[in-house]
Amino acid sequence: MFFQHFSYLIAWVVLQFMSTLACAQLLFFSENYPPYNFEDNQEIKGIAVDLLKEMHHQMGLPDPKIRIEPWARSYYNAQNIENAVVFSTTRTDEREQLFKWVGPIIDNEIVFLARKDRNIVVPDRYSLRNFRIAAVRLDIGEDVINRFQIHQHQTEIVTFPEQAARMLAFNRVDLWVYSLPPARYIQKVYGLNAEDFEVVFSYGSAGFLYYAFNLNVNDDVIIEYQQTLDSLVSDVGSEGETKYQQILKRYGAEIEDY
Template sequence: MCALKRYVCLLIWVASFPTFAETLNTLSYYTEEYPPYNYSVDGEVTGIAVDLLLKASQVAESPVKAANIDVKPWARAYRYTLITDNAVLFSTTRTQLREHLFQWVGPISTTRIVVLAKKSSNIEINEPIDLFKYRTGVIRDDVGEQLMSELGVPVDSMQESSYAKTLAEQLHKGRIDLWAYEENVANWWISQVGYDTNEFEVIFVLQEAELYYAFNKDIDKYLIDKLQQAIDKVKTNNNDDGITQYDAIINQYR
């Protein structure tokens, strides 16, 4: 009987310690074509957020490989991360609307979500209600679309697409009047399709925020903390040249 009691107590004692079956390198990572933060070149995923994830996971001794990062259209990746218990989505703008939908690690970088127009259109937006008069291109489920909706812009005033390249072309050709998107990424896509970024201008700022890694709510907080601590180290540890490992990553994409 005494032996049995000791065995039961041992089981209870062992069970009281948390077990972490998952590691950072067993999670499923999803991203989109969102340069310079995350994008693909000749089938290989790269960018600021990718390099930071790879470096930080290495520091955390659970290295994630670029080959394990899946590039998908944003709306599909966003919804999949919400319902899949081992999924991580990046780069994700942290907003009040999304705050309780995910667990957050970061920040990766500051970001500015803006409304762009062609300079030749001479469009002026003095207050949010002015946006209602125009056709605005948005990426489905992107922060630009969500911020426009929060301002009360009607759904029928927004033209959804899954691809930023398509919206860059439509804005240049006048098929949409405005484009709500991240400023740096929008300019990158405008250049990619062969247009001069000087032909376009920011006419309204929707939000200044920060980009993060968004983890499904069911992922163990142990992994959230582990990656956060590793990212903090990457941001403070210096390379041999005297700059932080984080700044070295940023400098590669300037």
């Protein structure tokens, strides 16, 4: 009986070690999507980044290996590299079967921005077809304009969101479809006055942001990350707040600006 229990213990230890090893070998891909994930003075940070680092701390893992790439490349890598993860990724019906999911991180409101001096009015989604619109390749904004059946010749699909911000600023497009907090942050970073732009149409919530894992990542790894994230969201510490609330507050001033 002793040897049987000992064998079970050894097997459990081995499984735990293998799970920890699998977690440590994950490669995380992201983009500049502030305040959720972005690079600032060679430091990668943001709500989703800090959450991920805290998950690794709770799991006894080293800091995650994160690479900032153009969104289309990060999205491609997560589907084609077996130990890859992409974030922050809006979870939609179209993407559901492409990844394994851990989250949610936060809700994602998608809007159409215009220059105020253009006095553009968009009374309904069908009116969007009258304008030239910028979107980031494979971003949820591109999904939205596809859902609205806006013709390709009316869209400018770019690699980086700052390209779209500049195109809007210099009247090369009429509208820019993107998540509102990142759009405002990018405008500020590139010296644009947010007061010169306005939301002329809101798609509303496109879904929640998640960590999207390659389909080959072991389910035990997904469960471990999900359980750890759940505890960060629900467990109240001695300060009277959850770790999740503390991280949101860390970036709260930026979010309130938008």
